[in-house]
Amino acid sequence: MKKLFYKEQRLVKDRRQKNIPFYKLIVFKGKRRTLRRAEDRKKVIILDQYRPPLFVTILVILSLSLLDAALTLILLEKGAVELNPVMQFYITLGHRAFVMVKYGLTALALFIILMLDTVISSRYRFGSLIFPFCLLAFGSVIIWQLYLLASHS
Numbered sequence: 067m068k069k070l071f072y073k074e075q076r077l078v079k080d081r082r083q084k085n086i087p088f089y090k091l092i093v094f095k096g097k098r099r100t101l102r103r104a105e106d107r108k109k110v111i112i113l114d115q116y117r118p119p120l121f122v123t124i125l126v127i128l129s130l131s132l133l134d135a136a137l138t139l140i141l142l143e144k145g146a147v148e149l150n151p152v153m154q155f156y157i158t159l160g161h162r163a164f165v166m167v168k169y170g171l172t173a174l175a176l177f178i179i180l181m182l183d184t185v186i187s188s189r190y191r192f193g194s195l196i197f198p199f200c201l202l203a204f205g206s207v208i209i210w211q212l213y214l215l216a217s218h219s
Contacts (some may be wrong), residue, residue, distance in 0.1 A: 123197045124176055131172040131206035135165045137211040144218060176200070 138148065139161055148154045156164040179196055 120197065123201065124180070127166075127176060127197070127200050127204055128173060129171070130201070130208055131169055132165070134204060134207055134211065135168045137208065137215065138168075139164070141211060141214060144215075146214070 108154065138146075138153075142148065142157065148157055153168065156167045180198075183196070
């Protein structure tokens, strides 16, 4: 089988090769909400716009993380013990350090999951369930902490 080689016929540079400056993405919002091509879904591509329910889900997860930190500090004042050695270290540094690290780690994890969401969702059936699972996990922790507060008050 003979391979044919074609010479580029376009006079104008391919528009898809152009990088859009970050400030334009923020101010004008990009147009890409989904990935149309199957091969693009296998790559890590940052979309210009995300679905509003996804934004709300991430905000709820971050709020639950802050509530988890606050309830943990309340439980610690009532005599509970933090079992996570990493978080125990930050508690010894102070309440502010503990809350900032807990929130920061949650935000970083959510950012990574968001960036990999299209890749994970295209490769695995359960990929679209990652954010609902995070909600369930944080919700369960909050319910458990409220139960501990109610039973030991």
